Amino acid sequence: MTGNDDASSPPTVADHISSAAIEVARLVKVYKQTRAVDGISFSLPRGSITGLLGGNGAGKTTTIAMIMGLVLPTSGRVRVLGHRMPEDSAAVLGRMNFESPYVDMPMRLTVRQNLTIFGKLYAVRHLADRIAKLADDLDLNDFIDRANGKLSAGQKTRVALAKALINQPELLLLDEPTASLDPDTADWVRGHLERYRKDNNATILLASHNMLEVERLCDRVIIMKRGRIEDDDTPDAIMARYNRTTLEEVFLDVARGRVNGAKEGAR
Amino acid sequence: MTASGGAGATMTELSLHRRISVQRIGAMILRYWYLLMSSWPRLLELLYWPALQIITWGFLQLYIAQNANFFARAGGTLIGAVILWDILFRGQLGFSISFLEEMWARNLGNLMMSPLKPIEFLLSLMAMSLIRLAIGVIPMTLLALIFFHFNVYGLGLPLIAFFCNLIFTSWSVGIFVSGLVLRNGLGAESIVWTLMFGIMPLACIYYPVSVLPGWLQYVAWSLPPTYVFEGMRALLIENTFRTDLMLEALAINAGLLVASFWAFLALLRSARKHGSLLAGGE
Numbered sequence: 001m002t003g004n005d006d007a008s009s010p011p012t013v014a015d016h017i018s019s020a021a022i023e024v025a026r027l028v029k030v031y032k033q034t035r036a037v038d039g040i041s042f043s044l045p046r047g048s049i050t051g052l053l054g055g056n057g058a059g060k061t062t063t064i065a066m067i068m069g070l071v072l073p074t075s076g077r078v079r080v081l082g083h084r085m086p087e088d089s090a091a092v093l094g095r096m097n098f099e100s101p102y103v104d105m106p107m108r109l110t111v112r113q114n115l116t117i118f119g120k121l122y123a124v125r126h127l128a129d130r131i132a133k134l135a136d137d138l139d140l141n142d143f144i145d146r147a148n149g150k151l152s153a154g155q156k157t158r159v160a161l162a163k164a165l166i167n168q169p170e171l172l173l174l175d176e177p178t179a180s181l182d183p184d185t186a187d188w189v190r191g192h193l194e195r196y197r198k199d200n201n202a203t204i205l206l207a208s209h210n211m212l213e214v215e216r217l218c219d220r221v222i223i224m225k226r227g228r229i230e231d232d233d234t235p236d237a238i239m240a241r242y243n244r245t246t247l248e249e250v251f252l253d254v255a256r257g258r259v260n261g262a263k264e265g266a267r
Numbered sequence: 268m269t270a271s272g273g274a275g276a277t278m279t280e281l282s283l284h285r286r287i288s289v290q291r292i293g294a295m296i297l298r299y300w301y302l303l304m305s306s307w308p309r310l311l312e313l314l315y316w317p318a319l320q321i322i323t324w325g326f327l328q329l330y331i332a333q334n335a336n337f338f339a340r341a342g343g344t345l346i347g348a349v350i351l352w353d354i355l356f357r358g359q360l361g362f363s364i365s366f367l368e369e370m371w372a373r374n375l376g377n378l379m380m381s382p383l384k385p386i387e388f389l390l391s392l393m394a395m396s397l398i399r400l401a402i403g404v405i406p407m408t409l410l411a412l413i414f415f416h417f418n419v420y421g422l423g424l425p426l427i428a429f430f431c432n433l434i435f436t437s438w439s440v441g442i443f444v445s446g447l448v449l450r451n452g453l454g455a456e457s458i459v460w461t462l463m464f465g466i467m468p469l470a471c472i473y474y475p476v477s478v479l480p481g482w483l484q485y486v487a488w489s490l491p492p493t494y495v496f497e498g499m500r501a502l503l504i505e506n507t508f509r510t511d512l513m514l515e516a517l518a519i520n521a522g523l524l525v526a527s528f529w530a531f532l533a534l535l536r537s538a539r540k541h542g543s544l545l546a547g548g549e
Contacts, residue, residue: 031542065545068380072539086539094382102545103376106298106368108305117301120294121381147305163377 019082021046021171021203022067027076029062029227036062038227039076044205044220046170049197051214051235052207053247054224055255060207061102063224064173067205068098081171094122096171099164101179104156107149111140111159114148115166122167134162138192154185161189168200175207186210190217211248221247223254230254287390291383295391299365300398313399317353317407324349325415344503346417348472351429351499353404355470355492356463358437359444361399362392363459366445370453379544385535389528392445393438400434425502428513429495435520436491437463442527446534450543472496491516491523 022044029037037059044050052060065071067078069086078085083092105114112131119127135141138158143151148159157180164172177193178186190213197204208214214221215235223231223238231238231254235247242250303309328345369375378388411417419426444462448455469483470492476484487493494516498509538544 061545062542065542070376070379070539070544071542072536090382090384093380098380100376102373104373105377106302106372106374109298109301113298113301117294117298118377118381120297121291121378121383123288123290123382 019046020044020079021048021081022205023077023079024063024067025077025079027063027066027078028074029059029066029071030074035227037066037073040224040227040229041076042222042229042232044203046203047197047201048220049193049204049206049218050220050222051218052205052222052224053209053211053214053251054230055251057226058224059227060224061100061175062227064098064100064175064205064207068096068173069093092171094167095169096173097122097164097167097169098173098175099160099177100173100175102175105148105159105163108147110147111144111151111162114159115162118163119166124167130166130168134165138162138165153180154182157181157185157189161192165196170200170202172196172202172204174204176209177206178208178210178213186213193217211246211251215247223251225254287384287387288382291387292391292394295383295388296394296398299368299391299395302368303399303402310402313403314406317357317403318410320349320353321346321407321410322414325411325417329415343417344500345473346411346415347419347422347499347503348496350404350408350411350419351433351495352467352472353407354400354430355433355437357400357403358396358434359441359463360459361396361403362438362441363444363448364399365392365395366441367448367453367456367459370448370456375449376544385532386528389442389531392441396437396441397434422499422502425498425508425513428508429499432491432495432513432516432520435517435524439520439523439527442524442531446527446531449531450534450538450541452543466490466492469493470496475500489519491519494519 020043022042024043025041027037027040028035036057040059040063052063054060062071066073067080067085069089072086081092081095083089085092109117115131115134116127119130124130131144135144138161140155140158140162143155148156151159157178161177164174172193174193178189181189193204194217196202204217206214206217218235221231221233221235221238222229231241231250233241238250239245239247242253244250244253325346328343331345369378408419411419422429440463444455444459447458469479469487470490471479471487472492476487476493476497479487494509494512498512498516501507501509501512
């Protein structure tokens with residue numbers, strides 16, 4: 001199920017038996033007078049990488065926060081790895097993880113201390129080995145015993161990614177994972193995410209403003225505008241539908257309302 | 268799941284806290300321990316104010332004792348009151364500051380998204396309040412012994428009853444104000460520092476309940492610390508341990524702890540409803 005639905009429709013039995021990594025049904029979030037998310041529905045199969053696109057205020061972060069259980073929906077339903085959120089969050093929080101610019105790791109603690117604490121919170125077995133592997137994979141060894149607050153933006157992002165991968169999550173939610181990174185580091189992070197997905201059959205939901213990143217990483221794109229889903233398809237199909245060669249052009253078309261009938265083919 | 272649910276939903280959340288993980292609580296204690304050990308100003312702050320308090324009030328007690336027979340007889344009531352008040356105040360502060368560290372570090376979202384349960388988070392904050400209290404108050408009691416010959420440990424077993432009742436009250440206040448900050452952001456931080464002072468005149472720390480107007484005495488007796496300070500005076504002045512006072516305080520504390528935990532969960536739920544966990548700032 002994709003698209004925007006009437007929030008008053010009752011949930012179906014299918015909502016309860018799907019094995020999708022994420023199922024969002026008729027999700028609505030209203031803050032006072034603002035409908036931040038307006039009746040969206042989508043379902044992400046396991047092992048997929050999906051990009052959530054949209055301008056500022058489109059509802060991406062609120063949607064991800066509701067999937068994580070950090071924000072309660074006004075109405076609608078979220079299921080993660082087969083469990084209802086946030087009611088069954090205890091069953092899934094250990095199997096998922098996230099990275100977001102809205103949170104930081106404790107600044108005075110060293111990278112190793114931070115990873116140790118989060119590893120213990122996620123009950124990671126053989127934690128020292130896991131930290132050593134992440135340090136190798138994400139190139140943290142040069143600063144692993146340095147306080148997090150003394151790292152560069154790029155180093156902090158790699159540490160945040162290490163924290164997000166500490167429990168080898170089946171589901172990874174990433175909000176602007178390469179923001180503030182130089183092109184080389186950003187490219188390196190994308191490569192790592194691709195490898196992680198491939199090696200672990202992980203599901204990744206990625207909110208980003210970087211269209212090249214989405215084109216490279218994602219096998220599906222959901223475009224949001226004013227809390228609603230504007231389009232939902234593969235990057236190639238969306239670009240073809242809008243008669244554009246890049247997602248950035250599509251993004252600008254959507255943001256500026258230059259749709260020109262492209263929506264007719266949208267599923 | 269919808270945002271509606273209120274008290275019923277909060278009770279459901281309460282029932283989800285059956286399987287508590289010692290490892291996760293230990294991880295949080297380790298997190299605060301690393302923080303304390305990495306910051307000498309934080310350690311100094313723990314020691315500085317209690318030491319200053321005991322020295323100031325200790326000399327005042329000495330002066331009064333030299334000039335008034337009553338205080339000579341009731342030696343230690345002021346110093347004892349200062350130490351017990353500090354257990355109450357520092358206990359709450361130790362709890363709340365550890366919580367605030369997560370707000371200041373913008374780490375709350377990471378914790379709320381992890382398998383850490385609210386009850387485990389609160390238990391780790393309680394443990395940290397004890398650790399911070401030990402760092403600040405044990406040197407304070409030694410100063411009282413060395414400079415003013417007041418041995419708080421000489422109170423014996425009643426000291427344990429006093430301590431437990433005070434620490435339970437401090438946790439209840441700490442849990443409640445942490446919930447307020449969680450819901451309202453750091454704009455509510457000043458409540459952490461000031462709320463305990465609001466009960467100071469009513470808890471009758473330095474004077475007996477009988478000096479209050481009749482109607483205010485009812486309010487005073489609704490606060491567990493009042494029983495502790497009355498009990499301390501009975502012990503030091505009349506050499507009588509009032510078990511009845513301690514049991515009454517314990518009963519009120521049990522009610523306060525349950526109420527504060529319920530309030531914390533309700534405020535957490537409200538924070539989720541209003542998106543405060545993502546904002547976190549003012």
